[in-house]
Amino acid sequence: MQKLKKLFENRRILIAGFGREGRSSYRTIRHLLPTQHLGIADTNTNLASDTALQSDPNTTLQLGPDYLTKANEYDLILKSPGIPTFLFEGIVDNLSAISSQTDIFLQLFGHQTVGITGTKGKSTTTNLIYSVLHNHNPNVLMAGNMGIPLFDIIEQIGDNTTVVIELSSHQLENAHTSPHIAVLLNLFQEHLDHYHSYKDYQMAKMNIAKFQTEKDIFIFCHDNELILNNIKQLSPKGIPLPYSLHQLAKGCYTENGHLYLKPGNTPVYDLSQPRHLQGDHNLLNIMATFLVAHCFGIPDQTTASAIQDFKGLEHRLEFVAEKNGIRFYNDSISTIPEACMSAVMALKNVDTLILGGFDRGIDYTELAHFLEQSEIHNIAFVGKAGQRIASLIDKQILNSRNTLFSNDYDKIVDWCFANTAHGKTCLLSPAASSYDQFKNFEERGRIYKKLILNHQ
Numbered sequence: 001m002q003k004l005k006k007l008f009e010n011r012r013i014l015i016a017g018f019g020r021e022g023r024s025s026y027r028t029i030r031h032l033l034p035t036q037h038l039g040i041a042d043t044n045t046n047l048a049s050d051t052a053l054q055s056d057p058n059t060t061l062q063l064g065p066d067y068l069t070k071a072n073e074y075d076l077i078l079k080s081p082g083i084p085t086f087l088f089e090g091i092v093d094n095l096s097a098i099s100s101q102t103d104i105f106l107q108l109f110g111h112q113t114v115g116i117t118g119t120k121g122k123s124t125t126t127n128l129i130y131s132v133l134h135n136h137n138p139n140v141l142m143a144g145n146m147g148i149p150l151f152d153i154i155e156q157i158g159d160n161t162t163v164v165i166e167l168s169s170h171q172l173e174n175a176h177t178s179p180h181i182a183v184l185l186n187l188f189q190e191h192l193d194h195y196h197s198y199k200d201y202q203m204a205k206m207n208i209a210k211f212q213t214e215k216d217i218f219i220f221c222h223d224n225e226l227i228l229n230n231i232k233q234l235s236p237k238g239i240p241l242p243y244s245l246h247q248l249a250k251g252c253y254t255e256n257g258h259l260y261l262k263p264g265n266t267p268v269y270d271l272s273q274p275r276h277l278q279g280d281h282n283l284l285n286i287m288a289t290f291l292v293a294h295c296f297g298i299p300d301q302t303t304a305s306a307i308q309d310f311k312g313l314e315h316r317l318e319f320v321a322e323k324n325g326i327r328f329y330n331d332s333i334s335t336i337p338e339a340c341m342s343a344v345m346a347l348k349n350v351d352t353l354i355l356g357g358f359d360r361g362i363d364y365t366e367l368a369h370f371l372e373q374s375e376i377h378n379i380a381f382v383g384k385a386g387q388r389i390a391s392l393i394d395k396q397i398l399n400s401r402n403t404l405f406s407n408d409y410d411k412i413v414d415w416c417f418a419n420t421a422h423g424k425t426c427l428l429s430p431a432a433s434s435y436d437q438f439k440n441f442e443e444r445g446r447i448y449k450k451l452i453l454n455h456q
């Protein structure tokens with residue numbers, strides 16, 4: 001904590017955004033420097049009545065729609081992930097003053113960190129890697145984008161502690177240090193409202209490997225064309241360890257129903273074994289995990305056993321129940337087309353699909369073509385995203401399907417029970433954000449599950 005204290009001492013610090021991470025930054029700085037002046041900027045005007053802030057004479061609040069107007073008065077801005085960096089343009093003269101918990105954490109602990117990012121699969125893979133490493137060595141911590149601010153675990157970190165962190169693009173965009181082991185799962189369209197362009201989003205993700213040295217390790221999916229293109233552009237220095245569903249000369253790949261690690265030709269995992277993580281997308285996550293475990297010298301059989309025991313996460317291809325001969329799955333975390341298509345392919349016998357929600361302008365053309373060629377008979381279209389997806393499907397094909405347009409999940413679930421064939425699957429995999437109706441995808445998933453479990 002002394003190194004962290006030195007970073008903050010005698011600096012004019014603004015905490016931009018006072019949600020979970022902002023409050024964590026406030027607690028940490030106040031613990032280290034009880035009397036140092038702090039600025040707090042947030043759109044939430046209710047913070048003016050926050051009792052903890054009211055009793056702190058060394059804190060200045062800037063609240064409401066103009067919350068960032070005085071940001072230029074500070075030489076260190078701790079930006080929360082939810083605030084786009086471009087909002088500071090034209091306000092802050094020196095954009096290098098913008099930092100974050102992730103940026104500072106990696107400066108201090110990047111050499112003992114495994115960082116995982118990607119458009120989809122971050123949480124599952126982070127938890128899976130943590131589970132494998134922790135089963136082998138208890139001195140492992142997990143934090144990051146899944147809801148545990150990085151500053152909150154600093155006091156638990158020793159010299160030999162390994163830290164596994166999930167990193168969003170928002171967390172990475174202001175990072176100037178990369179983790180010792182960086183894992184990049186995939187790149188797809190997402191968070192387009194947070195960046196000037198799709199390329200800016202990709203570059204934020206690439207920061208996970210951009211600042212690595214020759215002593216670091218970069219694990220990435222060789223099957224993702226955007227990743228390969230960005231690697232060519234940036235030439236990261238970390239030791240490359242790719243993985244793929246196709247044979248590779250180095251890294252991890254599948255062949256003849258097994259996973260292989262090269263160098264060496266010994267199969268490390270039998271794909272015919274039953275596992276909770278279904279689908280090719282999860283198989284790629286498993287391969288990334290094997291490579292991380294291999295870097296730590298964990299025996300392959302130990303890794304395989306931990307993967308067999310891992311049951312997955314809530315809202316991620318989560319089996320809800322079998323009722324009236326219908327198997328219900330909750331994949332509410334699916335907010336992009338690729339996630340939805342992966343879920344359908346993983347389950348294989350989907351008869352009913354619930355699609356749509358808040359429309360963020362993502363390209364749904366490929367999803368529409370996928371649905372045209374699928375055997376999904378019933379499709380419930382939700383929200384403006386659902387309407388736009390339906391508009392992209394060939395009218396003749398759409399008319400041959402059984403469809404429902406509704407924003408009422410009570411009505412949608414009743415319709416799913418009435419129309420899904422016996423022995424088939426009903427899947428919530430929206431390919432869209434939930435913010436038009438719900439606080440987040442977790443709330444959407446919980447309501448869907450509750451309606452299913454309570455259905456008579």
